[in-house]
Amino acid sequence: MRRARPDVPLPRGERLLAWAVTTDGGTVGGSRDALYVPGGSRIPWESVEAADWDSETSVLLVSEVGSWGQVRPEHRLTIEEPGRLLELVRERVTASVVMQRHVALEGRQGVRVIARRAPGRPSELSWIYEYDEGIDPDDAFVRLAAAQALTAAQDELGLG
Secondary structure, three states: OOOOOOOOOOOOOOOOOEEEEOOOOOEEEEOOOEEEEOOOEEEEHHHEEEEEEEOOOOEEEEEEOOOOOOOOOEEEEEOOOOOOHHHHHHHHHHHHEEEEEEEEEEOOEEEEEEEEEOOOOOOOEEEEEEEOOOOOOOOHHHHHHHHHHHHHHHHHOOOO
16 A cells, blocks of 8 residues: 655655654655654754664654754654655765764774765765764864864865
8 A cells, every 4th residue: 555645845846755654643754855854844964963763662763963062953753664764864864974084082082073965965065073972072182183184084085
């Protein structure tokens, strides 16, 4: 039986590629450019920091990229029949990561420099730092190491 296409408000030029209904009746949908969650939020794929599926609880946990020191927005979605949605989420989030480099600063702890891009805009990169637990981004040594890692990553991509 084919599921009816849900009413997810999409901007002009986008079309829904996969969707699923949450247990509370909301719709989660994905286009080439973004994930749409109940309540009308549009999350561009390059802004999805992580998406984890728990098959035992049927929960998709989507974490957005955030700013250091602030709580990252998270969306906890219980979906009994995810259909193709999980495959689309995995493919689109993975496709948005251009480069990821980890620089150890204290033992194995350090900073990760990540380049992300929006679908259809290969020349526009967003650069993100992720700090491991215990690493202080306000420390002068950490800031210098992060800046050097960013420069090295940009040089590697021919952007320096």
